[in-house]
Structures are given as structure tokens and as C-alpha cells.
Amino acid sequence: MDKQSGFLTHYLVSGPRISHFDGHANRSQNGIQYEQYLRSLVADRNQELPVRAEDIALGKASKLGEPWEFLYPCSGLVNFSHFALTLGKVELLASTVLHADEEVDAAALLWTYAAVDVWLNGEKTASVQDPVYKPIGKTAMTLRLRKGENNLVVSMQNLAVRDTRSIFGIQLLDGLDKLTAGVPDTEAAAPFLSLDRWLSGIGYREGQLLLPPDPPCRVFLAYGDEAEGGQEITDISIPGSIEESVPFQIHDGAPFAVVYGVIGDNKLSRKIELLHNQRPVYREGVDRETVKNELFRELAQIGAGEVFQPLRFGLFYVLARWNLGLRAPCDEQHISRALGQIEQREDCSDFFLAGLLRLMAQHELPEALEQRAERAILSYRYWMTEEGSDAMCFWSENHALMFYICTYMAGKKYRDRHFDRSGRSGLEVEEVALGKIREWLEDVEQWGFEEFLSADYMCVTMGALLNVADYMDEPESSRAMALIDSMLAAFARHTFRGSIIAPQARIYRSVILPFTQAAQSLMHLLEPKTPAGNSEWLVFLMNSRYHLPYSVSELMDAPLETAYRTGNAWVKLNKQSRYMLTSVQSPRWDEPQVFWDNISFDEGVDVESNDYVKSFNERFHGTTRFEPGVYGYQQHMWYAALDNDTVIFSNHPGELADEGGMRPGYWYGNGIMPAIRQAGSVLGAIYEIADDHPVAFTHLFFPEDKLDGFERDGHWLFGHKDGGYIGIWCSEGLTPHDDLLFHCEYRAYNRLSAYYCKLGSREEYGNFNAFREACLSLAPQFNPRTLMLEASDGYSLTFIRHTNKTQYV
Incomplete structure (x- = not known):
């Protein structure tokens, strides 16, 4: 506990078991309503x-039919979230004991996205019958505990569809001093509880793991993502004194x-990410043409072996x-898998x-694959209003254009x-798709990208735009190329030291290591001196009419202070030679404020129109209309940077621990959106986390081992690297916390907190001490009654609560 x-935090679990779920007929032209309908059917009631x-x-x-296992790690939320490509049913049993x-x-409170039933000592205590996508639900329970041992049994059921949120947690609100927690099968579980405590006690310092004394079983150290092989360290972790930790x-x-650790046939493992060892990779002494050719050859080598190994993007x-x-021996198998x-x-x-349509436009398939591809293309479901049921997302910005251009190319072919599924002829399909593509292009030309600066998703959008550029006529082809140019120029402006x-x-979680993001490959193509990257979507640049605008690389190193609108968002950027500060404002405070509707x-709207689809996406993802107090998704609100691998930011986690697989996650996105305002080299952020969210803290990503040095002074944290300086103040006392990462996280344990961030440089302040003293003199203050953050430099920010916290879902 x-x-x-x-x-x-201690459970035995059985499952999850994931089985096929009959999607039933699509009774709605609204994909969200349809999935809500499916969720109402998936759970067995009155269990x-x-x-x-x-x-x-x-x-x-x-x-x-699944064995009972000891759950480790468990943050308090039992989290079996996963990404489901097709519809399914998730079932899990869990049990814990209270003494x-x-x-x-x-x-107590039961937190869950899924359908959950809870029994205490054989009597049903709580029941949540319908799963939801968001927000997480909270159900009050009274646990009538008898003296001694009390058994809790939990049954969880959920609809598996895309980012499936199979999560529940039980939180005690009182009586903690009179209660202790355990698990069933006490004697057999005792070694697992001991190993849990031992693994959780591991520390790290200056390249050494600090191993707790007296391991309860054989323990091993491996390198990589999996607990396989490795070196036995059981004897190494036995010190001369039982109170000592052992450096390794x-x-x-x-x-x-x-x-x-190994107990019988079972393993419990703790993964440790050594962030300071993850550094950008550079190609030395190469020009643009060489880089492009090398990247294409590297992509061509993937999946080229003698033995077929399934790859998600094998077709590419x-x-x-x-x-x-x-040609490679398994090419037809990769194509066949994509057809499946x-x-x-x-x-x-x-x-x-x-990718298939692009391949077929440029190359001839073997006859059997050609015939199968034709059947697959003619029977595909190209929009959520067409006949059929599945787990596909149609409505995000990248998916919408992807479906439109696939529809157009298929109809034309x-x-x-x-x-x-549409009942249309190919010619009719082509004409309908042409109208939608024109609407999409016109909207982005007028308002900018909704998935702005997304270093993962915009590579997908680029792939769709390249198909428009290469397989449509003018003016659509040139319009698509111009939008790719604008995308790359935006990335270049936001490039700092490469x-x-x-x-x-x-x-996604690559937010903590920005040089690993997919779009980094595009910057590397534009300027080979930047950190190397790669993305499967680069394949679409091969044999394309589109030519990269190399001139935008000049924007990468140029100092810049600017603000601009994209979608309904207002972005600010201050890039100097030693530091960078950038953010999206929440709420908008520019004048005049112009929003799309x-x-x-609205009643009677055309649900096939791109305006509707864009609005529908905002309801689901909440992509660009940022307001404090609203439930968040994957939005990253602000960054401070002192190097291309050294970034600092705050967020409200969507879950209690790293590596949980949620959207929003631990480091990416926000469970509840903050107020954000940037002014020059200063940024403030205020978080008010309502009682209807289970994560009651915010945290700061502050990678100490990436810095040249850092200091702590009261509520301030200071850091410096290569002549760039940062100072961050928090209204709450910041508590260091280690999870998957060590020496990277500070938590503010309060549902109400404010952060004040100031950046500077050696050129501006002379030295780090002068910068630190200047920051201390700013004396930030946060008034929890008025929700106002102020500093002596005239900076102010007020958190204005927004009433619609569900982001329309």
C-alpha cells in the first residue's frame, strides 16, 4: 500500500485474456457513438x-484459463493498457488482501475506465457496468472490514479498441494507520513480496547501481529491454553489513x-533507463545526397533477410x-502480410x-498478389459511415487525409x-474523394495544421501529402507540396542545435529525447550535420515529384523570437544560441483572437464534410483548443532546452508510473491541462487537478545527469550547460522521485501548484552565480485563493477554470 x-499496490492477477469481440452492425455515422455502443455490450452484467x-x-x-501471478510493478493503478488493432474483449481478475x-x-474509491466489479469477503461492494474511453470514472465505496484478513476480488472487463485503457485502482481514504496490505496465497507469495521490496529499493549513482542488501532469491543484471540472460549478481549484492547497499x-x-529475480519459473524485473547514455548519433563528413542515399539503403535493408520475420511496415x-x-527472398510475404x-x-x-497503392502505381505485383490486392481494395471500408465495423480511427488529421487519398487512388485505379461498402462505382468514389481532399487542403492552408509540430504524426501526414503530390493533378499536387514545405519550415524554426x-x-514518450523523434530524419535530410534519424515514411520520398526545400535549413541555427497561430493554438518561440524556450498558450491571450468553429x-451538418471531421476530432483528441482544467490527451505544452538532448518541462501525468502505455502518459500529454503563458525567456504554468482525477501531483522533467551542473535553493532548481542557464521555481516543495528514470524527476505533491521558469546565458549574465541571484530576486509568488502567479519582473498568470473538462467526449 x-x-x-x-x-x-499489491495484487495477484489472472490475465488479461483478450478474445475476439463481434463488432455488431455500425448503427451510427458517429464513430465515438458507435464505440460507446460497443462498450455498452462488451461487459457481462450482474456477475x-x-x-x-x-x-x-x-x-x-x-x-x-490464465494462471494467477504476482503483479510487479504496480503503482496503485492496475494497468494493462495496450493498443488493439482490431476489436476484442479484455478480461482480468485481480485479488488483494487487507489486514x-x-x-x-x-x-475508499474505485478508479476505472473499464467495467469493474469488486467483492469484499465474497459480497459485492461496488460495480461499474459500462467502460468509457475518457474521462476516468470514480466510484465511492465503503469497505466494511472485519478484524484480521479481508479478501478483495476484482473483475475487470473492457472493449479492446486502439489505445485500450484497461485500468483500475482502489484508493483508501482513511484508516491507513490501522490497515496493512498483502495478497492471497500468503506463504507462496511471501518471496515475491520480498523481491518486490528488493527491486524497488535499487538506486543509482554515477554509473553504479546501488543494490539493496540480502536479495531474497537469485538476481541477475541484463542489458537491453528484456530480462534475458545477463550476469548473476546474487553474491555481489551481499554486503559486509546488512544495512549497506552495494555499488555495482x-x-x-x-x-x-x-x-x-527468479523464483521458480517466475521472474520479476525492474527496467532502468540510463538516460545519460542516450546521445544523438551523427554521420561524419557526408553531404545531402549521400545522406539521402544512405537512409534509403538502410530502409531497403530492413526485412531483407532469408527468413521471414513479420514487420509492421514490411511493405514500406x-x-x-x-x-x-x-529484391529480397521474403518480399512477397511482406506484401501478403500487409494485405492481411x-x-x-x-x-x-x-x-x-x-503504401500498397503507391507500390502498385510504380511496380507490377505477381499475379496472385495483384488479384488479392484488387479484392482487398474493392472491399475496404473507406469511411466510418460505410458498412462494417472495426477498430479504425478515421478522424484525426493524418488519418482523414490518408483515407481521402487512398479512396481517390483506389477509385481512379x-x-x-x-x-x-459504399455501393459506389470507382468513378464516383474518385469524385467524392477529390472533394474531400480539396476541403482538407483548403482548411490547412487557411488555419494551419491541427497536429502541429507533431514529430511522429506529421511524418504520416507527409506520406499522405506525397501521395497527393505524386498521384493527383494540378492544382492539388502543387498545393500538397507547398504544405510539406510549410511543415518542414516549421520544424526547422523549432530546431535547436539540430x-x-x-x-x-x-x-509520445520520445518527448524526453527529442533527437529520437521520427521527424528528426527530415531535419537530417535537410542538414546532414544534425543528429541522424530515420522513419519508414521516408520511403514515400523515393521517386517523388517533390523536392526537399534545402533552403529552410538556414532557419535551424538562426536566433528567433516569434509567435503564431496554428489551428486554434497560439505558439510562442524564443530561440537563442545558448537556450530555447517554446510553448503553446493555454488559454489564448493574443489579440485579436480568431478561432475556427x-x-x-450542430443539427443537420454534413457528417461527410471535412469541417465536421475536423470538429469531431477536436471532440475526441482535443488537439488545439487549449484551456486550463480541461482533460488532456497527447499535447506537449512547453519545453526549455539547453542542448539538443537536454530538455526541461513540467506536466500533469495521465498515470501514476512510467511505462504504463496510456495516452496521456507519464511524461507525454497532460491528464488535466494547465494554464501556460510565455513572455520572452520566462514561462509560467499553473495546474489545478480536480478531485475527479487519480493522479494528485505534477512533476518536472529535470535530467540532472545531462547538465554540466545543478543546484537546489529552497523552492528553486538551477541548472547550466554550455553557457545556457535555467532556473525553475515551484510553489510546492519539490521531491525527487526515481522510477524508470533516475535523477530526472521532481514531484510537486499537491493538486494545486505553479511553476515559474527563467532562462538565460553567459552572454546575458556573465556567469551562472549572477543568473542564480537574478532569479532569486524575482521572488515568484502564487496565491492559491486567486490562482495567480506573479514575479517582480512584472510577469503574471492567472488560472481561469474552464467548465467543460471532458473535452466534449
């Missing part, structure tokens, strides 16, 4: 107790280490090979369809054929 938060406490035993199969010193009625030198340069690598005049993904209508199968460092409408609530 986490005594600070009250979350229960009986699925297992008695005395029947729960480690290794024994439950009624799900009470005396009879007590304990107030790890390999210099290893990006990951895994420490794991075939396209790269064939464009270079190469298209036939099953997996989420993101529109990507593979775009098979003009005289019948398309099964890495893209930008606020982003949609982001969300028409998705």
Missing part, C-alpha cells in the same frame, strides 16, 4: 463472485539495464527495395493501403468497378 496516496479466496493460488488457473487491526468501515558498476554506454521496406532495383492487415481493417491499415524541440499537439454539435 502506498501510505502517501492510499492506493493499494457472480468469480473465485473464492481459498481457491486463489499462484500458478493455478482461474476461470479465465485490519479491528473492525472498521473504510472509505554497469557498462558505460548501456541505454537500458534490467535487474530481475519492400517499396524501398524495389525502388532501388533490389488491410483485409482485417486493422487500425492504421490505411497507412499500409497508401478501378473506375469501372463496384466498391462494396534537434526538433517544439510544443506538439500529439506526442466546432460544428460537430
